[in-house]
Amino acid sequence: MAPVRNGRHLFNEIPTGYPVPGKTTVYDGSETIDPDTVPLNGGFIVKTLALSIDPYMRGKMRDSSIKSYTPAYTLGQPLYNFGIGVVVRSDNSQFKAGQHVYGGTFPFQEYFVDTDAGKYRIIENKEGIPWSVYVGAAGMPGQTAYYAWKEYSNGKKGETAFVTSGAGSVGSFVVQLAKLDGLKVIASAGSDEKVEFLKSIGADVAFNYKTTSTSEVLEKEGGIDVYWDNVGGETLDAAIGAAHTNARFIECGMISGYNATEPYGVKNMMQVVSKQLKLYGFIVFALASKYQEEFYRLVPGMIARGELKYTEDVSVGLETVGEAILAVQNGTNKAKKVIKVADA
């Protein structure tokens, strides 16, 4: 095989506010690779099939001197995130050519060589679901929803859950888990199309937060027992205001603040005491050891049988990464955002 293009998408500049496609990150199509002959040094070469675009990536676009739970991206180097690919060649006994592997540090490039097999999980996919779903409903976003709902919701039949970013990859999974546990589900999203999707997956009350007041909906529906927070800020204030005594707040993300230059001050914190609220900030990785095997044993099958529905908003090619990142930050993505890099 002759050398082929090895397109990459690079971190180019630290953004202030929203990331700018072509500026914050740039596509580079100048490199080539020969997958058949590139030295493996005891490792393996992977052809990337699909990459996930997630809200938390914004937090990695920072000065590397600022500490956080996840390392900063390196300027001039490819972005990386959850991905799935196929092993082209391998000198490592753990992987064979043709096997599919999933991992959280897939570089945003068409082919890559690695020697650390421990960073990847072999995906057999006996259920035959599309490979891209392993970076969405059957990947990190689905795990985020599944692990934390099981660990923190303590949801009981007859209670009410409120799920923000309900049409996103995490939120839509949470909506369905809450329904499976017998809760009434209120869900919000940022477009009427997403609201329709929320209804189609079983949300009892779905609304467009851009055109309807969150506080008014929560009050009209009689308050909430579980809050799944993907947005923070004013919506968190509204949820605290509408919380019943002993409500559980699953603090998964606060996208309303990721691109803000001034943090929003949450005013209702005194009610955390008076209503005996519990707030659980978490990172999916911290719960993996407890729930990961159960997840892979149960969830791909539930997806294959249609018991858990998902949607994808697919962009094709690494050139589209910048726009995809921005869409996830400003909420113009239609569903779980995936970059399809290759078909097989």
Add this chain to the structure above:
Amino acid sequence: MAPVRNGRHLFNEIPTGYPVPGKTTVYDGSETIDPDTVPLNGGFIVKTLALSIDPYMRGKMRDSSIKSYTPAYTLGQPLYNFGIGVVVRSDNSQFKAGQHVYGGTFPFQEYFVDTDAGKYRIIENKEGIPWSVYVGAAGMPGQTAYYAWKEYSNGKKGETAFVTSGAGSVGSFVVQLAKLDGLKVIASAGSDEKVEFLKSIGADVAFNYKTTSTSEVLEKEGGIDVYWDNVGGETLDAAIGAAHTNARFIECGMISGYNATEPYGVKNMMQVVSKQLKLYGFIVFALASKYQEEFYRLVPGMIARGELKYTEDVSVGLETVGEAILAVQNGTNKAKKVIKVADA
């Protein structure tokens, strides 16, 4: 026995901002009672010995149409709170004259008749500690500290706890529980005298928050793993900012907001997610069934043996209630505030 004065302290007016002695609440010495002849209707008459003054009483001085976890005081009626007294006469088989009883709804008056024995607990006091301690370290404030520290702190040797209102009845107990569990303890209070007291009960680092920056102290000491919050507001922001990953926040009270007309907006909430913080709002009564008997079995003895130290700031007479309430709200009390109503 001839009729004697039955002094009372009444709720007189809903305050805006801090309560005003003689206006928000007033002393009334116009009533009399004959303890020997007053009809009991199958109940019992109690002579009040000591009453507790607590921060949360401010929340009860509101319009009764506003819901909260605790009912509003009734205008024109005596205040009520935790108290201890001695049974003078009883037509109820559960209580005998001379027994001491403790309860959470002691009216602020010298004598009272009640028929509901279920509201009171007989205190035998085999340990011989002062009766007033049963409304402080061996009463609700001590229980607040004990129950929630056991339930939520998950404190481990070598970790660091930060306790606000550290010289108060709850805080000083928490400081000592944290030390017993092997933690390094940082504690704050509002006067140099209180700071000295904090050092005397074992706080490793004690500071006056009015003259020293909380954020600077927490940063210099390397951050915190457990935060005992009695104050909320800016201090909560500082604690979130200084929290280690997986820190536990025990949300006991937010006195900085009780008398504020505009709520403080907590700006660091995004770190609840990134640092995986857990915030536990609670009310002591909700944990009583789990810890109450253990508390009464262990704590009075620990106090009697000097293993748990306490201090009291005693005012004598129901006339002093208004000033005592204000002192607890603005922090000019020196220690656990107690009204001594009678010696025996």
